[in-house]
Amino acid sequence: MFIFISPNMLHEPLVPRDPSTAIEDDVPSVSVADDPLWKLMCENPTRDFNFPEGILAMDGVSPLSPRPPKAILDGVEISLWNLLQGDAKGVVFV
Numbered sequence: 001m002f003i004f005i006s007p008n009m010l011h012e013p014l015v016p017r018d019p020s021t022a023i024e025d026d027v028p029s030v031s032v033a034d035d036p037l038w039k040l041m042c043e044n045p046t047r048d049f050n051f052p053e054g055i056l057a058m059d060g061v062s063p064l065s066p067r068p069p070k071a072i073l074d075g076v077e078i079s080l081w082n083l084l085q086g087d088a089k090g091v092v093f094v
Contacts, residue, residue, distance in 0.1 A: 004061055054093030055083065069093040 030038050057065035058080045072092045
């Protein structure tokens with residue numbers, strides 16, 4: 001799975017790394033303060049979402065679209081929020 005993150009969201013630039021070396025990150029330990037949140041997340045998992053490229057472009061996070069497309073459902077333009085609240089099937093991006 002790939003997630004696009006804009007460099008503007010980072011506090012400092014990422015350090016270039018050698019792709020031939022392994023990444024060795026330790027799993028962070030759960031503190032006492034994080035324990036209730038961890039339990040809540042484990043008890044209420046969310047499903048993963050696969051969004052069409054048009055939805056990413058509407059949000060402005062797609063490097064492939066210079067301007068956001070319009071989403072049309074049953075001949076009516078809908079907003080990104082309404083699109084995410086419902087089912088993306090049948091939506092046409094123009």
